[in-house]
Amino acid sequence: MEIAIVGAGFSGTLVAAHLLRKATGPLTVRLIERVPDQFGRGVAYSTVRDCHFLNVPAAKMSAFPDDAEHFLRWARAREHRLINPPWVTAITSASFLPRRAYGDYLCGVLDEAERGAPAGVRLERKTGEAVGVKRGPRGISVCLAGGERHEVERVVLALGNFHPGDPNVADRSFYESDRYHGDPWGPEVLAALMETRSCLAIGSGLTMADWAITLSEAGYRGTLHVLSRRGVWPQAHRPAAPVDFSIAAEAWPRTVGAWLRHIRHYIRSQRCDWRAAIDALRPATPSLWASLPLAEQRRFLRHLRPFWDCHRHRLAPFVGDHLQILTQSGQLVRHVGRVMGYREDGNGVDVVIRRRGLDEVSLLRVDAVVNCSGSESDYRKLESRLINDLLDRGLVHPDPLGLGLATGSNGALLDAAGCASRHLYTLGPPEKGMLWETTAVPEIREQAARLANALLRDLERSGRPARALLARASGAG
Numbered sequence: 001m002e003i004a005i006v007g008a009g010f011s012g013t014l015v016a017a018h019l020l021r022k023a024t025g026p027l028t029v030r031l032i033e034r035v036p037d038q039f040g041r042g043v044a045y046s047t048v049r050d051c052h053f054l055n056v057p058a059a060k061m062s063a064f065p066d067d068a069e070h071f072l073r074w075a076r077a078r079e080h081r082l083i084n085p086p087w088v089t090a091i092t093s094a095s096f097l098p099r100r101a102y103g104d105y106l107c108g109v110l111d112e113a114e115r116g117a118p119a120g121v122r123l124e125r126k127t128g129e130a131v132g133v134k135r136g137p138r139g140i141s142v143c144l145a146g147g148e149r150h151e152v153e154r155v156v157l158a159l160g161n162f163h164p165g166d167p168n169v170a171d172r173s174f175y176e177s178d179r180y181h182g183d184p185w186g187p188e189v190l191a192a193l194m195e196t197r198s199c200l201a202i203g204s205g206l207t208m209a210d211w212a213i214t215l216s217e218a219g220y221r222g223t224l225h226v227l228s229r230r231g232v233w234p235q236a237h238r239p240a241a242p243v244d245f246s247i248a249a250e251a252w253p254r255t256v257g258a259w260l261r262h263i264r265h266y267i268r269s270q271r272c273d274w275r276a277a278i279d280a281l282r283p284a285t286p287s288l289w290a291s292l293p294l295a296e297q298r299r300f301l302r303h304l305r306p307f308w309d310c311h312r313h314r315l316a317p318f319v320g321d322h323l324q325i326l327t328q329s330g331q332l333v334r335h336v337g338r339v340m341g342y343r344e345d346g347n348g349v350d351v352v353i354r355r356r357g358l359d360e361v362s363l364l365r366v367d368a369v370v371n372c373s374g375s376e377s378d379y380r381k382l383e384s385r386l387i388n389d390l391l392d393r394g395l396v397h398p399d400p401l402g403l404g405l406a407t408g409s410n411g412a413l414l415d416a417a418g419c420a421s422r423h424l425y426t427l428g429p430p431e432k433g434m435l436w437e438t439t440a441v442p443e444i445r446e447q448a449a450r451l452a453n454a455l456l457r458d459l460e461r462s463g464r465p466a467r468a469l470l471a472r473a474s475g476a477g
């Protein structure tokens with residue numbers, strides 16, 4: 001039996017680790033990743049910079065839902081390496097640790113699962129880009145660029161986050177310029193920005209925060225301009241006493257306006273920190289999202305999304321403080337508006353901006369532009385051979401909100417006719433339209449454990465393996 005997992009970020013790595021830990025054999029787990037450095041780490045945890053921090057405290061970053069302290073123990077055992085004043089002064093449950101260290105942790109989780117797998121259960125790491133999926137005699141096959149083909153019984157698409165889409169402007173020629181960095185994680189971006197006297201980050205979320213801190217740590221002397229459409233700014237974590245903000249599902253409001261009023265009223269009446277209320281809602285968010293009619297979900301995306309994002313996805317406290325220092329010193333300058341175009345000449349680029357609330361446009365002169373506007377989630381716009389192939393064959397279908405892919409239970413992908421696949425699954429960011437809260441470790445680790453269990457049970461039920469594949473039917477550990 002073979003299961004292919006495309007994408008070796010957190011999602012793919014954790015599904016692989018669970019399969020290796022729970023299967024009794026025979027099973028080959030083929031983990032396919034196009035970027036060698038991202039094996040086990042993915043986009044988020046392959047950074048090589050110590051100034052890129054997790055935005056979730058250590059106590060909530062265990063890879064295993066049933067062993068909450070797994071990551072904390074790992075970190076404590078490496079305290080001497082991780083202490084790095086002034087950023088990290090102690091390893092506690094509230095510590096915000098470097099993402100690079102978290103990548104090391106994930107690689108260790110995968111290695112350990114591989115070493116501990118019983119005879120007949122094995123992991124095969126394959127570097128390559130999956131470019132297509134076809135139905136085949138055994139179930140399904142994954143085609144790699146270069147022509148290699150892997151016949152397997154099940155495929156998990158753990159494709160994660162894609163590059164941001166370029167802002168929509170009439171003349172897109174600037175996007176070909178050396179002054180434009182469409183992929184904020186590109187290896188060449190830092191050296192290019194360090195050469196500039198001023199640069200513009202489009203977007204004011206966590207990617208921008210990464211860039212502000214990276215430039216500052218690298219000794220950048222220029223000005224970092226930050227443009228956001230609504231003027232929202234990422235909030236920082238602060239200690240807040242937890243609250244019990246649970247509402248019986250029957251009493252859930254059916255409109256986003258009513259939800260907003262309800263949350264505000266709760267925070268005011270309980271005099272609690274808004275962070276505690278948002279955190280308390282988190283476990284129920286996917287069910288709450290599913291309970292809203294499509295029109296209300298759209299209304300939320302149109303009016304509230306940036307405000308939700310900046311309150312829900314918070315910065316490590318010291319990163320928030322650092323941004324404030326950069327702003328107060330005038331090195332970081334905030335602008336509110338949208339990009340209308342670019343006028344590049346030999347010495348720089350004038351970014352044409354329509355300021356919020358104003359009709360006329362103004363020009364912002366910078367040496368370079370980096371797109372920090374967040375992952376492109378409209379799969380119809382992605383430049384991915386794999387996604388285009390899947391869409392063309394009707395094997396997958398965008399969700400109605402255009403935030404990812406339509407899925408059924410356990411991440412089974414829905415085809416163009418709306419039928420749940422028995423062979424193709426996904427988890428994590430591609431399920432955003434269906435679950436809303438599905439992009440971070442605390443949610444994805446649960447999905448990975450559930451999906452691995454479901455796949456093993458399903459293969460066992462299909463009767464093909466000579467003996468049971470599933471060692472333990474439940475439990476993520």
Ligand SMILES: Cc1cc2nc3c(=O)[nH]c(=O)nc-3n(C[C@H](O)[C@H](O)[C@H](O)COP(=O)(O)OP(=O)(O)OC[C@H]3O[C@@H](n4cnc5c(N)ncnc54)[C@H](O)[C@@H]3O)c2cc1C
Binds near residue numbers: 129
């Ligand atoms: C910069 C950043 C910081 C973050 N920080 C945190 C944090 O502190 N805490 C937290 O809980 N969450 C954080 N997140 C959220 C993050 O999305 C999840 O934690 C998690 O890493 C998502 O993992 P993933 O495997 O789904 O996606 P990804 O990490 O994006 O991995 C997907 C992988 O699939 C590969 N791939 C895609 N297409 C193909 C193909 N066709 N063929 C082969 N390989 C392919 C990609 O190369 C990539 O390595 C962060 C996200 C980002 C982007």
